[in-house]
Amino acid sequence: xxxxxxxxxxxxxxxxxxxxxxxxxxxxxxxxxxxxxxENIFAANAGFIVTGVGLPIFxxxxxxxxxxxxxxxxxxRVHPLYGIIFTVALYLAIGPLxxxxxxxxxxxEMGIRPFLGNTDSFLPLLLFTIVFFGITLYFSLQSSKLxxxxxxxxxxLLLIFIGILIVIAFINPIGQVxxxxxxxxxxxxxxxxxxxxxxxxxxxxFVFGILIINIMKDRGATTKRVLMVSTLKVxxxxxxxxxxxYSSLSYMGATSVTExxxxxxxxxxxxxxxxxxxxxxxxVLLALIVIAACLTTSIGLITACASYFTKLVPAxxxxxWAILFTILSAVISNFGLSTLIAISVPVLYMLYPLAIxxxxxxxxxxxxxGKTEVYQVSMLFTLTVSIFEGLKAAGIQFGVIDDLFTAIxxxxxxxxxxxxxxxxxxxxxxxxxxxxxxxxxxxGN
Numbered sequence: 001x002x003x004x005x006x007x008x009x010x011x012x013x014x015x016x017x018x019x020x021x022x023x024x025x026x027x028x029x030x031x032x033x034x035x036x037x038x039e040n041i042f043a044a045n046a047g048f049i050v051t052g053v054g055l056p057i058f059x060x061x062x063x064x065x066x067x068x069x070x071x072x073x074x075x076x077r078v079h080p081l082y083g084i085i086f087t088v089a090l091y092l093a094i095g096p097l098x099x100x101x102x103x104x105x106x107x108x109e110m111g112i113r114p115f116l117g118n119t120d121s122f123l124p125l126l127l128f129t130i131v132f133f134g135i136t137l138y139f140s141l142q143s144s145k146l147x148x149x150x151x152x153x154x155x156x157l158l159l160i161f162i163g164i165l166i167v168i169a170f171i172n173p174i175g176q177v178x179x180x181x182x183x184x185x186x187x188x189x190x191x192x193x194x195x196x197x198x199x200x201x202x203x204x205x206f207v208f209g210i211l212i213i214n215i216m217k218d219r220g221a222t223t224k225r226v227l228m229v230s231t232l233k234v235x236x237x238x239x240x241x242x243x244x245x246y247s248s249l250s251y252m253g254a255t256s257v258t259e260x261x262x263x264x265x266x267x268x269x270x271x272x273x274x275x276x277x278x279x280x281x282x283x284v285l286l287a288l289i290v291i292a293a294c295l296t297t298s299i300g301l302i303t304a305c306a307s308y309f310t311k312l313v314p315a316x317x318x319x320x321w322a323i324l325f326t327i328l329s330a331v332i333s334n335f336g337l338s339t340l341i342a343i344s345v346p347v348l349y350m351l352y353p354l355a356i357x358x359x360x361x362x363x364x365x366x367x368x369x370g371k372t373e374v375y376q377v378s379m380l381f382t383l384t385v386s387i388f389e390g391l392k393a394a395g396i397q398f399g400v401i402d403d404l405f406t407a408i409x410x411x412x413x414x415x416x417x418x419x420x421x422x423x424x425x426x427x428x429x430x431x432x433x434x435x436x437x438x439x440x441x442x443x444g445n
Contacts (some may be wrong), residue, residue, distance in 0.1 A: 014237025020208045023297040028266025030246045034253025038180035045250040051196025053232045053242045057235040059205030062362040064231040068414040071206040077374040095305035095323040096342040101333035103294040109267030109337050111287035133330040140302040145155045158289050166248040175258025190414035197348040212347035346394035353386040373430035381425030385418040
């Protein structure tokens with residue numbers, strides 16, 4: 001493979017990875033972050049990029065480094081049962097429970113609601129949901145290249161339109177950046193760090209990463225070193241694009257408060273900004289592109305989830321899984337975007353620490369020789385803290401435990417109390433394994 005061909009290959013696959021990560025839902029969180037963070041936007045955006053860009057890259061590299069063929073086999077290093085439970089939970093989170101319903105609600109908030117005026121009726125969302133998921137199911141059950149064609153056309157169009165919007169926002173800002181809200185007065189970096197969970201891209205990296213790795217293998221990455229280097233290059237292309245867009249959208253949100261006020265969610269903000277600059281034409285164009293892009297994402301996620309669960313439970317056909325996930329997604333999506341985001345936060349606060357811990361342990365695997373006890377104790381300690389952090393995010397607090405964790409765990413107050421327990425758990429796991437190995441009564445292998 002010539003250097004020119006290699007460069008073209010990296011760029012092409014990098015853009016494909018970007019398209020996989022960049023759904024229309026990713027547009028709504030940076031602009032909301034900008035509105036809330038105000039003058040603290042730099043620190044908040046930096047935290048957001050760590051989890052919204054850095055972790056997805058880290059996740060893909062972890063898969064490439066592990067040599068495993070899928071997430072379940074990687075997570076089974078903890079325990080085979082854990083591998084199934086964690087993988088099922090992840091697929092449900094990026095599938096019918098949160099990410100797929102979000103494609104529908106984002107489409108409605110950005111594409112339909114701006115034309116409805118002030119109405120609290122549930123009927124428009126219900127009717128739109130029926131149409132949206134009817135189309136999703138139809139194409140999820142078809143053997144057609146239409147989805148690929150639409151994705152290749154719509155992603156550049158979406159980028160061009162958002163690019164124009166971003167350039168205009170920098171040249172002619174709507175207003176001045178305002179003071180941060182109470183949430184972002186202090187610890188804005190860590191708040192942005194947690195907001196990055198909402199993209200769900202670090203979780204999706206475990207699914208998309210296998211696809212990228214297989215592509216790089218097919219295109220000449222025959223050794224582990226070459227695979228790691230080529231995968232890193234591809235991931236950096238996607239990551240740089242994501243970071244630029246996230247940062248620009250955050251700035252756009254931060255400068256919109258003066259004229260637009262603080263709005264309910266990022267979908268409403270982006271639609272309002274588009275209308276501010278382009279009028280009715282902006283609303284129509286944004287609506288068409290976002291709805292079509294969300295449809296492509298929805299179809300892809302239904303397909304991925306149905307395929308995994310068909311492999312897990314072969315007795316139920318792919319068609320039945322697809323129908324089940326489509327109906328479930330449709331029902332959940334009618335709670336509305338703001339409610340859906342609020343419900344997903346506690347679950348993501350529980351899942352993300354486990355995902356991050358698995359990534360780190362994957363890279364450290366050779367150093368502790370892959371001992372199961374290291375995985376198990378580290379994950380157990382991480383899970384214990386993350387459960388309470390998730391419950392706290394849901395407004396459910398256990399006073400005694402919360403006070404104890406606040407007193408003894410660094411970073412607990414900013415939602416990262418699981419970090420030290422994860423490290424301590426890994427050390428304890430190593431000591432347990434060492435003790436077993438030294439005991440004459442226990443087989444150390």
